[in-house]
Amino acid sequence: MFLVKCPWCGWRDQTEFSYGGEAHIARPLEPGQISDQEWGDYIYTRTNTKGIHAERWVHTQACGRWFNALRHTVTDVMWDSYKMGEDAPTPPKDWDGLTCCDDHKKLAEGAKK
Amino acid sequence: MKKYSIFAIARNARTHHENWERAWRSPDPKPHYDVVIIGGGGHGLATAYYLAKECGITNVAVIEKGWLGGGNTGRNTTIVRSNYLWDESAALYDHAVRLWEGLSDELNYNVMFSQRGLLHLAHNVHDMQEIGRRGNSIYMNGIDSEFLSPEQVKEMVPIINLNCRYPVMGGLLQRRGGTARHDAVAWGYARAADAMGVDIIQNCEVTGFKIEGGVVKGVETTRGSIGAGKVGVVAAGHSSVVAEMAGFRMPLESFPLQAFVSEPMKPIVDCVIMSNAIHAYISQSDKGELVIGGSGDPYISYSQRGSFDQIEHVVGPVLELYPIFSRVRMLRQWGGITDVTVDRSPIMTKTPVENMFFNCGWGTGGFKATPGSGHVFAHSIAKGEMHPVAAPFSMDRFHTGALIDEAAAAAVAH
Numbered sequence: 425m426f427l428v429k430c431p432w433c434g435w436r437d438q439t440e441f442s443y444g445g446e447a448h449i450a451r452p453l454e455p456g457q458i459s460d461q462e463w464g465d466y467i468y469t470r471t472n473t474k475g476i477h478a479e480r481w482v483h484t485q486a487c488g489r490w491f492n493a494l495r496h497t498v499t500d501v502m503w504d505s506y507k508m509g510e511d512a513p514t515p516p517k518d519w520d521g522l523t524c525c526d527d528h529k530k531l532a533e534g535a536k537k
Numbered sequence: 538m539k540k541y542s543i544f545a546i547a548r549n550a551r552t553h554h555e556n557w558e559r560a561w562r563s564p565d566p567k568p569h570y571d572v573v574i575i576g577g578g579g580h581g582l583a584t585a586y587y588l589a590k591e592c593g594i595t596n597v598a599v600i601e602k603g604w605l606g607g608g609n610t611g612r613n614t615t616i617v618r619s620n621y622l623w624d625e626s627a628a629l630y631d632h633a634v635r636l637w638e639g640l641s642d643e644l645n646y647n648v649m650f651s652q653r654g655l656l657h658l659a660h661n662v663h664d665m666q667e668i669g670r671r672g673n674s675i676y677m678n679g680i681d682s683e684f685l686s687p688e689q690v691k692e693m694v695p696i697i698n699l700n701c702r703y704p705v706m707g708g709l710l711q712r713r714g715g716t717a718r719h720d721a722v723a724w725g726y727a728r729a730a731d732a733m734g735v736d737i738i739q740n741c742e743v744t745g746f747k748i749e750g751g752v753v754k755g756v757e758t759t760r761g762s763i764g765a766g767k768v769g770v771v772a773a774g775h776s777s778v779v780a781e782m783a784g785f786r787m788p789l790e791s792f793p794l795q796a797f798v799s800e801p802m803k804p805i806v807d808c809v810i811m812s813n814a815i816h817a818y819i820s821q822s823d824k825g826e827l828v829i830g831g832s833g834d835p836y837i838s839y840s841q842r843g844s845f846d847q848i849e850h851v852v853g854p855v856l857e858l859y860p861i862f863s864r865v866r867m868l869r870q871w872g873g874i875t876d877v878t879v880d881r882s883p884i885m886t887k888t889p890v891e892n893m894f895f896n897c898g899w900g901t902g903g904f905k906a907t908p909g910s911g912h913v914f915a916h917s918i919a920k921g922e923m924h925p926v927a928a929p930f931s932m933d934r935f936h937t938g939a940l941i942d943e944a945a946a947a948a949v950a951h
């Protein structure tokens with residue numbers, strides 16, 4: 425249980441949302457042209473990151489909108505969310521899901537809208 | 538290794554039980570092993586045991602980053618059964634159940650395997666159709682499976698409330714199913730493997746691989762480099778992390794799965810009862826605790842703790858079915874990280890790196906398979922080719938399309 429930030433509604437309890445899996449997996453443009461291996465990778469292979477993970481969420485119990493977010497999968501702390509089509513934010517390089525040094529924090533806060 | 542027996546207890550009583558032999562050594566890693574197993578859970582230890590016992594390969598190390606059985610092996614709800622839908626699964630899981638049946642004798646270690654019966658409840662028409670189809674397939678594979686009417690369910694579980702919010706319409710019973718003592722499985726295999734010369738190295742994390750020309754040559758660890766002829770990776774929830782060190786990705790996602798136990802009480806449930814529709818299952822340990830589990834968290838995570846809202850999703854239905862437990866207090870709650878595949882079947886496979894094998898994807902339900910998994914995986918590593926029982930579970934099924942879909946048998950039930 426943790427907080428998820430909806431770009432429209434703000435920080436809410438995770439139970440209001442549904443998880444949509446790893447973000448930024450593009451459907452191959454020409455499925456007929458690629459190998460079974462590549463198609464299998466597209467459908468089934470996942471990065472399954474231990475660390476900062478880009479993922480999709482939908483605010484099922486409220487505005488119903490989809491968005492992307494970055495979450496640390498060890499602490500379950502969400503760094504920030506961003507709208508579909510936007511670039512991912514850049515958390516501090518040394519963010520371990522809880523803390524980071526002040527310098528990196530300032531840099532990252534500056535980049536955060 | 539000194540044999541455990543009633544005479545050993547008597548002998549050791551004379552010295553106030555202060556001179557029991559250590560169950561296994563704690564050796565320093567050697568510079569090179571024929572086989573290095575990564576992961577000291579039940580599956581990794583069983584693999585090492587069968588490598589030594591059946592394949593004549595004793596220059597083996599099991600490398601564990603924490604303590605033996607500290608992963609899912611020591612965190613699971615210990616349900617053992619083989620009532621899966623497909624032939625491939627029947628072959629694999631029933632192979633395991635048969636090994637369980639002789640395991641305490643074989644290891645000279647009481648794994649407390651108790652075939653107390655495992656009951657799947659059906660609460661609606663879909664459940665009835667599902668157990669109908671699966672029950673018949675299981676039966677045709679020569680594995681015991683019986684349909685129970687609600688009255689028969691009530692006879693078996695007198696405390697059940699058949700006409701609650703989740704009415705019980707029937708059940709599927711595997712009498713050979715049951716439970717085993719999770720820690721004892723890890724310890725029993727460890728002790729028996731150690732006695733044949735296997736080095737068990739705890740508190741040693743694998744941090745990378747030495748790969749030359751596509752062939753694995755060894756592992757980098759927090760206790761230095763260790764050379765290896767072959768490597769077997771049996772890292773459960775961390776399989777993707779280990780695969781990344783070797784330069785490839787897996788068709789896996791890691792989800793937290795939790796369980797809890799109540800305060801101990803007098804015997805009241807003498808079988809395992811599970812239910813697909815309501816994601817809650819229950820048994821009673823020999824200590825008297827109710828062992829209760831449910832479904833995994835719905836997002837990937839390595840946090841190794843379950844979310845709080847799941848507790849309510851599990852406890853609510855349990856109290857509907859067994860109102861007598863309404864004042865039972867819960868004692869402990871914990872989580873493990875389960876490596877889940879889309880078809881809910883495990884992966885036992887060769888990899889893009891030569892001489893590196895993976896055994897993973899057991900997700901929420903691999904404890905029951907521990908002996909069978911270790912057995913066929915050991916033979917696969919020794920031979921360099923997947924054992925016929927393991928072969929259908931190779932990773933290439935995710936691009937050939939030959940999935941082994943056990944969603945009904947394993948997505949909720951563990």
Ligand SMILES: Cc1cc2nc3c(=O)[nH]c(=O)nc-3n(C[C@H](O)[C@H](O)[C@H](O)COP(=O)(O)OP(=O)(O)OC[C@H]3O[C@@H](n4cnc5c(N)ncnc54)[C@H](O)[C@@H]3O)c2cc1C
Pocket residue numbers: 575576577578579580581600601602603604605606607608609610611612613614615616617741742743744771772773774775779794795796830871872873874875899900901902903904905906951
């Ligand atoms: C709450 C819960 C309930 C469950 N209930 C059941 C059940 O009722 N029945 C059932 O059949 N199954 C159940 N399961 C699933 C079952 O626990 C697992 O499938 C099984 O125990 C996996 O065994 P393993 O030996 O592969 O993994 P583990 O016991 O997890 O062992 C993997 C080991 O690898 C080690 N490791 C990882 N990375 C590294 C590294 N880099 N270097 C060194 N070591 C490393 C870990 O520390 C760990 O000890 C349940 C799981 C959970 C979490």
Ligand SMILES: [Zn+2]
Pocket residue numbers: 430431432433434483486487488489
């Ligand atoms: Zn919203």
Ligand SMILES: [Zn+2]
Pocket residue numbers: 516517518524525526527528529
């Ligand atoms: Zn910093």
